[in-house]
Amino acid sequence: MKISEKYYPYLLIAACLLLFFPHLDVLYANIMEARNFNTAREMLEHNNWVLTTMNGEARYEKPPLPTWLAAISAGVFGITKLWALRLPSAIISTVLVLFSFSLSRKRLKLSAKQSLYASMILATSFYILFSGRNGTWDIFAHAFMLGGIYFLFQFFNTTVQKYRNAALAGLFIGLSFMSKGPVSHFALFLPFLIAYIWVFKLRTYKNRISPFTLLLLITLGLSSWWALVIYFGDADTAAVIADKETTAWANRNTRPFYYYWSFFTQSGIWTIPAFVSLLYPYLKTRVANLKAYRFSLIWTFAAVVLLSCIPEKKSRYLLPVLIPLALNTSFYIEYLVRRFSVLKDKRETFPVFFNFGIIATVAILVPVAGFFLLQDNLKGLWIWYVLLSLATLIIGFLMFRFLAKRKIERVFFLVIIFTCAVVTLGFPLVRASYTNEDYAKLAPKVATLLEEELPLYLFENSSPELIWDLGQRVPVLRDREGLKLPENDRFYLIVEQEREAEITELLNTYNLELMRCYDGNITTKADRNYKTRRIGCLYLVEAKN
Incomplete structure (x- = not known):
């Protein structure tokens, strides 16, 4: 058609x-x-x-x-x-x-x-x-x-x-x-x-x-x-x-x-x-x-x-x-x-069969690979897995069929359809990797603390992700002009977990009581997208007598 x-x-x-x-x-x-x-x-x-x-x-x-x-x-x-x-x-x-x-x-x-x-x-x-x-x-x-x-x-x-x-x-x-x-x-x-x-x-x-x-x-x-x-x-x-x-x-x-x-x-x-x-x-x-x-x-x-x-x-x-x-x-x-339908030289045909053959093979193996990698975390996602599996299986077999018949244009458009299927049907399966049991939202706690009498500060604007997780603007202790300690003897402070040692040294005239660390990572530490800068630790800071 x-x-x-x-x-x-x-x-x-x-x-x-x-x-x-x-x-x-x-x-x-x-x-x-x-x-x-x-x-x-x-x-x-x-x-x-x-x-x-x-x-x-x-x-x-x-x-x-x-x-x-x-x-x-x-x-x-x-x-x-x-x-x-x-x-x-x-x-x-x-x-x-x-x-x-x-x-x-x-x-x-x-x-x-x-x-x-x-x-x-x-x-x-x-x-x-x-x-x-x-x-x-x-x-x-x-x-x-x-x-x-x-x-x-x-x-x-x-x-x-x-x-x-x-x-x-x-x-x-x-x-x-x-x-x-x-x-x-x-x-x-x-x-x-x-x-x-x-x-x-x-x-x-x-x-x-x-x-x-x-x-x-x-x-x-x-x-x-x-x-x-x-x-x-x-x-x-x-x-x-x-x-x-x-x-x-x-x-x-x-x-x-x-x-x-x-x-x-x-x-x-x-x-x-x-x-x-x-x-x-x-x-x-x-x-x-x-x-x-x-x-x-x-x-x-x-x-x-x-x-x-x-x-x-x-x-x-x-x-x-x-x-x-x-x-x-x-x-x-x-x-x-x-x-392509009339090409005989294997030096020309082999890269084509190899390239599209790999894509077709991947398409067919998606259901197996997906089940092997995600089987323990597919609760609520099975419909997406089944739909993706059916789509990629059909696409993979059709690609092999048309590749054998040397109908490259149909193979080309099947690659496009395969990519569309991966996005529309496969992207929801990413949620199967969101298994961090320590995940906690920081924004609700920030909203509560800002309503209290004690002021709340962020140490520094060094982690854009952590700032986004705060849910709203929070004043900082250290900006481009340097460290500015508040007049209050007691205040709350949020700092990235990886910078706790730095805070302890800089605020050595204060007592620091760790209230809780909020892990903004949805994935586990084994995932390459896990970032320690998304972990915001909340301290109650009080001047030493």
């Missing part, structure tokens, strides 16, 4: 609804999300929309646009609902996927099918999927930037609607800066310019000076206004934070230049096709559009090289690389769909 091209965007939206939106509240907030969510909470509760804060302390490290969106969503649906805080990420990820489709189809003039392949690959790539389900800044910056690139591409190629394209390009590039500063400008936009100039060249610009000026003004206006407000409103704090961030980029998480050479593995389930798509000598005579293939290849490599020049390196920083990489991978998939 053939589906008309006009329905392809709806297929992408349907896939995104299954990939990014279900069960957004299953995973508890990680450290990056906690920073964003704390700031969003204080926007709603303390009206700190511009001079942003985290537990009363200035938080100017990142521009506020994603936090605004999280705060608005939480204001509508509830600040304690994680799915509401993550909802804007799911929406902007869908926008990213749709921009990817339009860029491939309308700007690069690829076939509708290949454009669909590229966008589906992007939506199911590991870090795109991860970021689209988390309330972090990165996905916003790169989604807005791809929108800017989409309109800039048209601005470069035609004089039709040049003011409209220039204004929209400036708008989206500016919104990208408002999401995470110049990160996407360096990691996605600059590599795009390198690839575009290399492959397509730049046409005469004489009749585009005015619209280009408009583009620059909009971009600069959106990119600079918040920084200017911070500079004139709280210059000293902004300078301290800027120095700290600059030092971190140069000295924290430093890795060698070649650290990102395995970047294609970040596409997850598409690792092998992504790697093959990078083999230019092999694919240059096989792709349907060589010029566009060169463009996506150079865009991908330029992004990796530029990111490799930055001393601080983390795997998640490769997120922007996955955008051109998905486009690049689609050239290989399009070739397989078109030619």
